[in-house]
Amino acid sequence: MNKMISRIAARALLAASTLVLPAASFVMPAVAQAQNAEQVHVRGSIVAVDGSRIKVRTREGRTVDVTLAEGARVAGVARADIGDIKPGDFVGIASLPKADGGDGALEVLIFPPAMKGTGEGSYGWDLKPNSSMTNATVANAVKGVDGHTVTVSYHGKEKKIAIPPGTPVVTLAPAGMKDLVAGAVVFVPAMKGDKGALTAQQIVVGANGVVPPM
Template structure:
């Protein structure tokens, strides 16, 4: 499988396996996630400007799911929390978190696992979704993140962005809202949104 196709599949898998919107984490996706800012939302038509300044139109349907991202704090990361973290591998085998998103309990299990991930800066790193095991609070946080068949040790510096992720609805799609849109597999123009992650109160999704 080509690298770009693999990354697309993993991107879609991370945030589209949430109940009640169940989609396989390894479901093939034809398009990368798109990040941008909402300009208009009317009916089922969403218009937004991507990070390159291009205007994008997307269609929502009854299968489109929406999640809300809000500012969190490092103390939100607790033992037994279900979290996701985009991270960079370190020479000692640990991962250095670039951001951490703490899932609402109703979203536990979303995209569980370890996979490649292309972050908002375009760089390729990793994404780990799992349950926090041991947690050491010293000079930030050092935690183990456990998933189906493994675990990772993740170092979380004090200045790493932390957000919370919870179920949302279309009312979040207001002009000025920052979003990540995951296209439905095989959708063409206009793009059909499988899932949208939308910032609350100006929050920019850091993942």
């Protein structure tokens, strides 16, 4: 089940990169189909770049090497605002259960219109312990937006998520290999092979002070 969920997430990110690189087709990475590989999420800052290999200092304090597969796609993020979330938008929200019920957002990604429906659903996420990721539509098929709380719909289900002040809200932006430089903050859904080697078909990179919050 965890592998299936990770692959759903990979589809969403791959679609993001194809959006900013129109020549790329929307397909699942070949490495993601390998039965003996698992997906891991690498979050951290680039330490060095050597051709197709990047060295990343992770948020856990480890340094790992990630090899970018041939034709790997790069997507960027741009700052957005809670007020940018409109009825009918498709969003990806990482959240945690609240003590008083419902969920509280950890971050919000507003997908471009062309990506509506990408990775739709709600599933476990590893941004924080017990967090989840919900890719869903705001308002159109649900109740609407109430202050800083959004009600979203996916596969006929509804979920209400509060967005506290200060929650990172971003959208996708064009990026390329030139943006993969030392110091850049990245989010990498990588495939881990039998011997522990990490390979990535897509990568999300921050720029201009905006970092991938997912």
